[in-house]
Amino acid sequence: MKTGIYTLIQNKKIAENTYEWVLMGDMSSISRPGQFVNIKIDGFYLRRPISVCDCRADRLTLIFKVVGDGTGKMSRMKEGETVDVMTGLGNGYDLSVAGEKPLLIGGGAGVPPMYMAARLLSEKGIKPTVILGFGNESEVFYKEEFEKLGCDVKVTTVDGSCGIKGFVTNAMDGIEYSYFYTCGPEPMLKAVYDKSTTEGQFSFEERMGCGFGACMGCSCKTKYGYKRICRDGPVLLKEEIIW
Amino acid sequence: MVSTKTTLCGITLDNPVIPASGTYGFGYEFAELYDINILGSLSFKGTTLNPRFGNPTPRIAETACGMLNAVGLQNPGVDKVISHELPKLFEVFKKPVMANVSGFSIDEYTETVRRLDTVEGIGWFEINISCPNVHGGGMSFGTDEKAAAEVTEAVRRVTKKPVIIKLSPNVTDIVKIAKACESAGADGISLINTLLGMKIDIRRRAPLLANKTGGLSGPATKPVAVRMVYQVYEGVKIPIVGMGGIESAEDVIEFMMAGASAVEVGASNLVNPYACRDIINDLPKVMEKYGITKLEDIIGAAHR
Ligand SMILES: Cc1cc2nc3c(=O)[nH]c(=O)nc-3n(C[C@H](O)[C@H](O)[C@H](O)COP(=O)(O)OP(=O)(O)OC[C@H]3O[C@@H](n4cnc5c(N)ncnc54)[C@H](O)[C@@H]3O)c2cc1C
Ligand SMILES: Cc1cc2nc3c(=O)[nH]c(=O)nc-3n(C[C@H](O)[C@H](O)[C@H](O)COP(=O)(O)O)c2cc1C
Numbered sequence A: 001m002k003t004g005i006y007t008l009i010q011n012k013k014i015a016e017n018t019y020e021w022v023l024m025g026d027m028s029s030i031s032r033p034g035q036f037v038n039i040k041i042d043g044f045y046l047r048r049p050i051s052v053c054d055c056r057a058d059r060l061t062l063i064f065k066v067v068g069d070g071t072g073k074m075s076r077m078k079e080g081e082t083v084d085v086m087t088g089l090g091n092g093y094d095l096s097v098a099g100e101k102p103l104l105i106g107g108g109a110g111v112p113p114m115y116m117a118a119r120l121l122s123e124k125g126i127k128p129t130v131i132l133g134f135g136n137e138s139e140v141f142y143k144e145e146f147e148k149l150g151c152d153v154k155v156t157t158v159d160g161s162c163g164i165k166g167f168v169t170n171a172m173d174g175i176e177y178s179y180f181y182t183c184g185p186e187p188m189l190k191a192v193y194d195k196s197t198t199e200g201q202f203s204f205e206e207r208m209g210c211g212f213g214a215c216m217g218c219s220c221k222t223k224y225g226y227k228r229i230c231r232d233g234p235v236l237l238k239e240e241i242i243w
Numbered sequence B: 001m002v003s004t005k006t007t008l009c010g011i012t013l014d015n016p017v018i019p020a021s022g023t024y025g026f027g028y029e030f031a032e033l034y035d036i037n038i039l040g041s042l043s044f045k046g047t048t049l050n051p052r053f054g055n056p057t058p059r060i061a062e063t064a065c066g067m068l069n070a071v072g073l074q075n076p077g078v079d080k081v082i083s084h085e086l087p088k089l090f091e092v093f094k095k096p097v098m099a100n101v102s103g104f105s106i107d108e109y110t111e112t113v114r115r116l117d118t119v120e121g122i123g124w125f126e127i128n129i130s131c132p133n134v135h136g137g138g139m140s141f142g143t144d145e146k147a148a149a150e151v152t153e154a155v156r157r158v159t160k161k162p163v164i165i166k167l168s169p170n171v172t173d174i175v176k177i178a179k180a181c182e183s184a185g186a187d188g189i190s191l192i193n194t195l196l197g198m199k200i201d202i203r204r205r206a207p208l209l210a211n212k213t214g215g216l217s218g219p220a221t222k223p224v225a226v227r228m229v230y231q232v233y234e235g236v237k238i239p240i241v242g243m244g245g246i247e248s249a250e251d252v253i254e255f256m257m258a259g260a261s262a263v264e265v266g267a268s269n270l271v272n273p274y275a276c277r278d279i280i281n282d283l284p285k286v287m288e289k290y291g292i293t294k295l296e297d298i299i300g301a302a303h304r
């Protein structure tokens, strides 16, 4: 974990209400996909947690959806501006247990962390199957980016305007997988939990005070005791989750 | 050279800056970021007799210039605090710490203090009386003079260490409560705990926090806190630890001029983990700017 000043070198709209940021600076505290960063925005008291979408050398890619005033302000920030960011937060996904044929399932704002997981797996010669779930075609992003990594990509949209009609779980039928990693809204996570046939790892969201374990704002109960989503999570193992 | 030293109930601090209970855990998360031995002291997470999960989530909400929390005193319970948390804290922090204790009955307060009293390294007890009294109809100890005095007296009897009573601001006359605690044997008063508040999620048409209400802290509360420290200073002779929205060295000086002998920094640590370090580093030059050579000289200066 580190706090620093980072330079926004790219702010691009990539889908409906969805923006891609590239930040430049010291990324040495980011070690795993599924970790997150916590962003200070002028005029807002608390920081905004956003997942690492990708991180290489001194570049960090983030993708966020505009849902309120804070992300709204982020979407209007200009390239060249500096941002106060805490980096390297949370445990992240453990890719060492992925096996031969892992499955990655991302829904909406839960798609971004799947990208770094997919890239690292493909660099190890493992080509994961990826399911990306969105509301409709205008919200779809990163399909080609995952395909470029050599992943087998399946897109689902609730209204059927792109790919398979329905939810990510509709795309799980008939796929064989050794393990899975998932991130998305809680109802989606629960549906994946119920449908999945192997062990896997889930990334959760909670409202946070600090994002680094100090305030107990984000606690949840697991089979292995109380955990802080920000520090002991956001990734929990399937076997420990209590819904 | 200016002096940032201050004395709290007979113990001298290198500077008046103390992270507030509940916003600094047991210190070790922050020790990853900087040497926390620069702090005056540290008030650790509110400890209760039994382990507590606290309230359901969401239990944090952002507000204008501040935040609401309804954590509900999550802690592993006093025995685990003593066996697991304090050894880790004492590895990274070598000065006397403030033991923040909560309870839901007088017996719970006294039993928790009794168990912590044997731990070396504890300099003061800070008794949080903002909790509901389960035997007193659920009303908070801190909103009733008699109950506040009873807790103070009971805790006073089980330890020889300085007992600081931490007051709730959710009362009509804070000076009355402070005086009741002083008469019952308190060695110091700390204030303010959080102000009771609520935020409604207008999309869901319901309170945002699962607990419905939460405690407001952060800079939004500072003028209320400064006013209360000022009033309590006129009503009691024992030292005061002031807090509520402190973010800068100027804020520290403001609280001390109002009457605080030391200060606590709470929510600021959550948004800027370096808040205490930055304040401590800034203090000497801000003191010079205002012509202050000894920080202790300004305690209560606003009353003259
Ligand atoms: C570990 C983690 C990773 C995340 N990764 C991403 C990501 O990669 N892309 C993305 O688009 N979003 C992500 N989110 C959600 C993102 O943090 C919220 O959408 C954002 O904080 C909303 O801020 P706002 O000011 O626009 O909304 P407002 O509703 O105005 O925010 C008010 C307060 O509530 C908090 N809040 C609101 N929604 C959420 C939420 N879903 N989770 C946590 N806090 C919330 C805000 O941080 C802020 O403190 C992540 C959340 C967590 C906890
Ligand atoms: C997340 C959070 C948890 C807190 N937990 C405790 C606690 O356990 N015991 C206590 O006495 N005060 C607790 N407080 C209150 C603070 O110690 C402090 O009195 C209050 O936040 C005012 O200071 P501030 O405005 O600088 O935050 C908590 C505050 C916050 C924000």
Ligand code: FES
Pocket: A207, A208, A209, A210, A211, A212, A213, A214, A215, A216, A217, A218, A219, A228, A229, A230, A231
């Ligand atoms: S947000 Fe503070 S402990 Fe997780």
